[in-house]
Amino acid sequence: MQILLASSFGAYLFALFRKEFIYAGVLLQLAYLLFRASELGRLPLVGPHDTIVFFTACAAAFSLPFGRLMKGEKAFGNIISVSSALFTALALVYEPRNFPLPPVLKTFWFETHVVLAFMSYALFGVAAVFGYLYLKAPQSLAETLQYKAVLIAYCLFTLSMIFGGIWAYLAWGTYWLWTPKELWTSILWIFYSFYLHARLRQWWAGRPAAVLGIAGFGVVMFTYLGVSLLMKSSHSF
Amino acid sequence: MNPLKKIYQILLSLNTSLWLLLIITALFIAGAFIMPDNPGFGSIDIPLFDWLKRQNLESVWWLWGTIGVLSLLSVNTLFCSIDSIIKKRRVTHWLLLISPQVIHTGFLFMLLAHLLGASGSYHGEAAVAEGSAVKLSGGDILAIKNIEIETDDSGYLSGWGVDIEYNHSGNFTESARISPNSPFIYKDLNIMVKDVQAYPEAALLQVSRDPGAVWALAGSILFTLGILTLIALRMKMEKT
Numbered sequence: 001m002q003i004l005l006a007s008s009f010g011a012y013l014f015a016l017f018r019k020e021f022i023y024a025g026v027l028l029q030l031a032y033l034l035f036r037a038s039e040l041g042r043l044p045l046v047g048p049h050d051t052i053v054f055f056t057a058c059a060a061a062f063s064l065p066f067g068r069l070m071k072g073e074k075a076f077g078n079i080i081s082v083s084s085a086l087f088t089a090l091a092l093v094y095e096p097r098n099f100p101l102p103p104v105l106k107t108f109w110f111e112t113h114v115v116l117a118f119m120s121y122a123l124f125g126v127a128a129v130f131g132y133l134y135l136k137a138p139q140s141l142a143e144t145l146q147y148k149a150v151l152i153a154y155c156l157f158t159l160s161m162i163f164g165g166i167w168a169y170l171a172w173g174t175y176w177l178w179t180p181k182e183l184w185t186s187i188l189w190i191f192y193s194f195y196l197h198a199r200l201r202q203w204w205a206g207r208p209a210a211v212l213g214i215a216g217f218g219v220v221m222f223t224y225l226g227v228s229l230l231m232k233s234s235h236s237f
Numbered sequence: 238m239n240p241l242k243k244i245y246q247i248l249l250s251l252n253t254s255l256w257l258l259l260i261i262t263a264l265f266i267a268g269a270f271i272m273p274d275n276p277g278f279g280s281i282d283i284p285l286f287d288w289l290k291r292q293n294l295e296s297v298w299w300l301w302g303t304i305g306v307l308s309l310l311s312v313n314t315l316f317c318s319i320d321s322i323i324k325k326r327r328v329t330h331w332l333l334l335i336s337p338q339v340i341h342t343g344f345l346f347m348l349l350a351h352l353l354g355a356s357g358s359y360h361g362e363a364a365v366a367e368g369s370a371v372k373l374s375g376g377d378i379l380a381i382k383n384i385e386i387e388t389d390d391s392g393y394l395s396g397w398g399v400d401i402e403y404n405h406s407g408n409f410t411e412s413a414r415i416s417p418n419s420p421f422i423y424k425d426l427n428i429m430v431k432d433v434q435a436y437p438e439a440a441l442l443q444v445s446r447d448p449g450a451v452w453a454l455a456g457s458i459l460f461t462l463g464i465l466t467l468i469a470l471r472m473k474m475e476k477t
Binding site: 158179 | 252255460471
């Protein structure tokens with residue numbers, strides 16, 4: 001089954017030459033996740049291996065409609081292809097976690113919480129790419145698309161936090177736990193709240209907003225991988 | 238300029254919101270690195286404000302700071318929302334005008350939830366054997382009638398069901414079944430099973446009270462409605 005994942009790595013690299021290969025990469029990763037789901041009998045979104053695959057597939061899939069709007073901008077597709085290949089390689093480094101889920105994780109609230117979180121992380125990543133493109137060659141389309149990607153991601157991330165809070169209340173009797181993951185999640189949410197409000201001010205529009213969009217993805221990566229690997233938390237990932 | 242008017246204008250400014258959001262981000266980042274050095278954060282079982290007063294300022298200054306800045310942000314949010322409604326009521330479509338204010342109201346409800354929780358929440362745990370009972374503060378009695386433990390083919394714990402009886406100060410008794418992610422909720426009280434033991438059959442019960450939970454849920458619903466409406470309106474405006 002890992003062959004599907006390894007093939008998706010190749011597909012993302014080939015997408016550097018023919019952009020249609022990105023579709024193949026997404027389909028291979030979705031097929032891999034479906035196989036794992038049927039094998040495990042649960043949503044395969046526990047631990048770094050599965051979550052990185054899901055995050056990569058989402059980022060590549062979300063880049064497709066945005067890529068169509070960025071007609072003629074090869075750099076966008078290239079950055080997405082290279083980063084998708086790199087994240088797939090990272091996923092291959094980690095062992096898949098095949099153990100059964102503890103009873104508290106077997107709930108709609110947990111599954112939706114995780115799915116929405118990684119979808120939003122992926123969109124924040126796409127937004128960061130637009131930020132980079134804007135800095136390279138300032139054009140209002142890249143900045144507008146960055147804003148749109150952030151707005152949708154922010155909505156998904158907020159929903160993920162709400163679903164996580166409901167799940168935590170049902171599972172642990174509280175909707176808030178004092179752990180670094182919760183705190184970094186709030187940092188991320190406040191940071192993008194800042195971005196969305198700052199953009200309303202003339203001074204922040206354009207370059208500063210693009211920089212914020214890129215910095216935000218740094219916060220996303222630290223919240224996702226940094227906190228989970230370096231700090232003690234209620235979240236395994 | 239009149240100092241009161243100056244304060245009013247500062248509280249009405251979007252720049253103030255931006256500064257406050259930046260300060261909260263900085264305080265939370267500091268807290269994320271300081272917090273792991275104080276293991277007490279993992280076992281707060283009394284109202285947060287009472288707990289904070291007992292801690293060394295070194296490990297909780299960032300949280301006191303955050304509470305202060307969040308208070309200012311609440312006032313700022315309220316002022317900005319009211320001002321926006323007054324100024325734009327004639328020039329903007331009412332849904333476009335109201336959606337951001339619904340989001341802001343949701344945010345304020347969530348802050349209120351945390352404030353209420355920090356002032357009056359608690360939780361306690363007790364291991365209770367099947368067939369026995371515990372008396373809770375306030376005179377209520379919680380009894381465990383039956384414990385069922387489920388394991389899968391590999392012997393892993395796959396679920397449990399605990400039948401309880403909750404007696405309200407000797408007045409009336411309610412029966413319920415608690416299982417993972419399905420606690421017994423009565424008003425702002427949440428009774429759940431944290432763990433179960435097969436031999437002898439016992440359950441680790443957690444009783445927690447959070448007066449802010451309902452406000453958090455209300456705030457979440459408002460925030461979601463507001464942000465979804467805003468996105469839908471933006472999409473509709475782009476199409477036309």
